[in-house]
Amino acid sequence: MSELEFRAAVRDAIAEEIERDPAVVFFGEDVAAAGGVFKATPELHERFGPERVFDTPISELALAGAAFGAAVTGLRPIIEIMFGDFMGLPMDSLVNQAAKYWYISNEQASVPLVVRSAVGAGGRFGAMHSQAHGTWFQGVPGLKIACPSSPADAKGLLKASVRDDNPVIFLEHKRLYSVKGPPPADQLVPLGNASVVRPGTDLTVVSIMRGVPDALAAADRLAENGVDVEVIDLRSLRPLDLETVLESVAKTNRLLAVEEGPRTGGWAAGVVGAVAEEGLHELDDVWTLTTAETPIPYSPSLEDAFLPDPDAIVATVTERLAISTPR
Amino acid sequence: MIGTGTAEAEAPAAYLERYAEMLLIRLFEGEMHRLFLQGHVHGTTHLSAGQEAVPVGVCSALEPHDYVAGTYRGHGHALAKGTDPESLAAEMLGRATGVCGGRAGSMNVIDLEHGLVGCFGIVGGSIAAATGAALSAARQGGVSAAFFGDGAANQGYFHECLNFAKVLQLPMLFVCENNFYGEFTPMAEVTAGGDIAARGAAYGVPARVVDGNDLWAVRAAALEAAENARSGAGPTLLECQTYRHYGHSKSDPATYRPKDEVDNWLARDPLVLTRNRLLESELEESQVAAVEEETRERIERAMEAALAAPFPDPADDEGREFRQ
Numbered sequence: 348m349s350e351l352e353f354r355a356a357v358r359d360a361i362a363e364e365i366e367r368d369p370a371v372v373f374f375g376e377d378v379a380a381a382g383g384v385f386k387a388t389p390e391l392h393e394r395f396g397p398e399r400v401f402d403t404p405i406s407e408l409a410l411a412g413a414a415f416g417a418a419v420t421g422l423r424p425i426i427e428i429m430f431g432d433f434m435g436l437p438m439d440s441l442v443n444q445a446a447k448y449w450y451i452s453n454e455q456a457s458v459p460l461v462v463r464s465a466v467g468a469g470g471r472f473g474a475m476h477s478q479a480h481g482t483w484f485q486g487v488p489g490l491k492i493a494c495p496s497s498p499a500d501a502k503g504l505l506k507a508s509v510r511d512d513n514p515v516i517f518l519e520h521k522r523l524y525s526v527k528g529p530p531p532a533d534q535l536v537p538l539g540n541a542s543v544v545r546p547g548t549d550l551t552v553v554s555i556m557r558g559v560p561d562a563l564a565a566a567d568r569l570a571e572n573g574v575d576v577e578v579i580d581l582r583s584l585r586p587l588d589l590e591t592v593l594e595s596v597a598k599t600n601r602l603l604a605v606e607e608g609p610r611t612g613g614w615a616a617g618v619v620g621a622v623a624e625e626g627l628h629e630l631d632d633v634w635t636l637t638t639a640e641t642p643i644p645y646s647p648s649l650e651d652a653f654l655p656d657p658d659a660i661v662a663t664v665t666e667r668l669a670i671s672t673p674r
Numbered sequence: 675m676i677g678t679g680t681a682e683a684e685a686p687a688a689y690l691e692r693y694a695e696m697l698l699i700r701l702f703e704g705e706m707h708r709l710f711l712q713g714h715v716h717g718t719t720h721l722s723a724g725q726e727a728v729p730v731g732v733c734s735a736l737e738p739h740d741y742v743a744g745t746y747r748g749h750g751h752a753l754a755k756g757t758d759p760e761s762l763a764a765e766m767l768g769r770a771t772g773v774c775g776g777r778a779g780s781m782n783v784i785d786l787e788h789g790l791v792g793c794f795g796i797v798g799g800s801i802a803a804a805t806g807a808a809l810s811a812a813r814q815g816g817v818s819a820a821f822f823g824d825g826a827a828n829q830g831y832f833h834e835c836l837n838f839a840k841v842l843q844l845p846m847l848f849v850c851e852n853n854f855y856g857e858f859t860p861m862a863e864v865t866a867g868g869d870i871a872a873r874g875a876a877y878g879v880p881a882r883v884v885d886g887n888d889l890w891a892v893r894a895a896a897l898e899a900a901e902n903a904r905s906g907a908g909p910t911l912l913e914c915q916t917y918r919h920y921g922h923s924k925s926d927p928a929t930y931r932p933k934d935e936v937d938n939w940l941a942r943d944p945l946v947l948t949r950n951r952l953l954e955s956e957l958e959e960s961q962v963a964a965v966e967e968e969t970r971e972r973i974e975r976a977m978e979a980a981l982a983a984p985f986p987d988p989a990d991d992e993g994r995e996f997r998q
Contacts, residue, residue, distance in 0.1 A: 452792070
C-alpha cells in the first residue's frame with residue numbers, strides 16, 4: 348500500500364470535496380497559483396479553475412468575513428488563514444458571526460465553513476508564526492475544532508469538516524506536513540471522536556497533532572521499562588470526546604495530558620478538569636505536561652527546551668510514577 | 675451629489691408604496707421607543723428614524739433574491755427588505771414568534787427568507803457579510819448590498835472589503851449611511867480627509883455622494899449601482915448623507931448635537947420631503963392619507979400581536995449548538 352504524505356492528504360481531501368460538491372470553493376492567500384506556502388494545495392487552481400479555487404488579498408478580515416457571508420448564502424467555503432497566529436484578525440467574523448449564526452438565527456441557516464491554518468512550534472518561526480490557536484476558540488459555542496495527527500486523519504477529518512454544516516477551525520501542525528502514513532481506511536473521520544492509537548493498561552496519555560507521535564515514541568521507550576501506556580488522540584477539541592478518555596482512565600487510573608501550549612486556558616487543563624469532575628473515583632493520578640507561560644522563543648536552544656517532546660514525556664512519567672529512568 | 679433633480683419617469687403610485695414603507699419604519703421605531711420605555715424592549719436598541727429613505731430607496735432597486743446585510747441600527751434594513759413588522763417587533767420583545775425566535779434581539783436580526791443575511795452588532799461586520807453574500811450572488815445572478823455607518827468607514831472591514839470586492843469584481847453595493855455621528859462623536863473629528871465617498875477612488879470603486887433624505891435620489895443611485903453590479907462592472911460605493919432623529923442608542927439623549935444642526939435636518943425630514951413631493955405629483959391628499967392610515971393600522975396590529983405572543987420556553991433550547 349502506498350504511503351500518504353500529510354500535505355497530500357490535505358490537498359486530496361480538498362480536491363475530492365470540490366469535485367463532489369459544486370458548492371465547495373477554496374480561497375486564501377497564495378493558495379491558488381502558488382499552491383500554498385507549505386505546498387499543501389498545489390495544482391488545485393489549475394485543475395478546478397478560478398471560480399472554485401482563487402487567491403485573495405492579504406486581508407484576513409475580508410477573507411474570513413466573506414467566507415462566512417458566502418456560507419450562509421449557499422456556498423461551502425474552505426479558506427486558509429495561512430498561519431494560525433493570523434487568526435487574531437478574523438476573530439470577529441468567526442466568533443461573533445459564524446459561531447453564533449445557527450443559534451441566533453433560530454436555525455434559519457448554518458455556516459458550512461472550514462478555516463484551515465498551519466499551526467505549531469518547532470519550525471524556528473518565532474513567537475508570531477508558531478502558535479496553535481485551537482484554545483483561543485475552544486470556549487466559543489457553535490465552533491468545531493479539528494486537529495489531526497496523521498495523514499489518514501487529516502484527510503478523513505478534513506473531508507468530514509467540509510461536509511459538516513457547522514463552522515470548523517482546522518489545525519494542521521507544521522511538523523506533520525512531511526509525515527507519511529497509511530491512507531485512511533474510511534472516507535470520513537467524524538468530528539468529536541477520539542481515537543485510542545495505542546492500547547495500554549498503566550497510564551493514559553492524551554494529546555493532539557504532533558503530540559500524538561511524540562507520545563507514541565515515549566510510550567515505546569516507557570514500555571521497555573515496564574510501563575504500558577495507552578495513547579489517545581483527541582482528534583477534535585470541540586466537540587470533545589470525553590467518553591473515550593473516561594473509559595481509558597477507568598482502566599489505567601492515571602491520566603497525563605500533553606499540550607503544546609501553556610497550561611493556563613489550555614485544552615489539557617480542561618480535559619483534566621472534566622475527567623476529575625466526572626471520573627474522580629477512577630483516578631490515582633492526573634497531571635499535565637505543557638509549555639512555559641511565555642511566548643514561543645526563536646532560538647533553537649530555547650525552542651527545543653520549550654517544546655514537550657518524547658524526552659519530556661518520558662521524563663515526566665518517570666518522575667511521576669517514581670520508576671527508574673528507561674534507557 | 676445626486677439630488678432631487680434626478681427624478682425618473684415612474685408612476686407616482688410606486689413612490690406612494692415606498693413612502694408607506696418609510697412610514698412603516700418611522701412608526702415602528704416610534705413604537706420601539708415607547709415599548710423600550712415601558713420595559714418591553716430589553717437591553718438596548720438603536721433607532722433609525724430620520725434615515726428611512728436610504729434602506730427604502732436602496733431596497734427598491736433590489737430583487738427579492740438579492741442580499742442585504744444591515745447594521746445594529748437595522749430595523750429599517752429589515753423592514754425595507756421585506757421582514758414582517760409583527761415578527762420583527764416580536765423579536766425586539768424577545769418573543770417566540772420573533773423572526774429569530776427571540777434569540778437574536780434588536781442588534782442581530784436575520785431573515786434569510788427575505789435576503790437579509792443579518793444585522794451585525796459589531797461596527798463594520800455587515801460589510802464582510804455582504805461581501806461574502808456577493809460571492810454567492812455572483813453565481814446566483816443577484817447582487818448584495820452592505821449597509822454601514824460613517825463610523826464603519828474607519829474599520830478594517832471597510833477598506834479590506836472594498837479592495838477584496840473590487841479585485842474579485844463582485845456584484846455589490848457599499849451603502850454608507852453617513853449620519854455624521856459615530857456613536858457620540860462627530861464624523862469629521864475622526865475621519866481623516868472628511869470624505870467617505872472619496873475613499874472609493876483609491877480602490878478603483880466608483881462612488882457617489884447621495885442626498886440620503888431624498889428617496890428619488892437614493893433609488894436612482896442604487897438602480898445605477900445595481901445595474902453595474904449585475905452587468906459585471908463590480909462594486910459601487912454610495913455615501914448617503916442623512917441624520918438620525920434619536921440618539922445613538924437608548925442610553926443617549928444626543929445632547930452633543932447643536933440645536934441648529936438638528937433643526938436643519940428635521941426641516942429636511944425624509945418623510946415630509948417624500949410626502950410633499952407625492953402631493954406635487956398627481957396624487958391627492960386623500961390617497962396619501964389613506965395609505966398612511968393603512969400603515970398605522972398595520973403597525974398597531976403588529977404591535978398587538980407581538981405583545982400577546984409567548985416568550986420562548988427554555989426547555990426548547992436544548993441541543994441547539996450545532997446543526998446535526
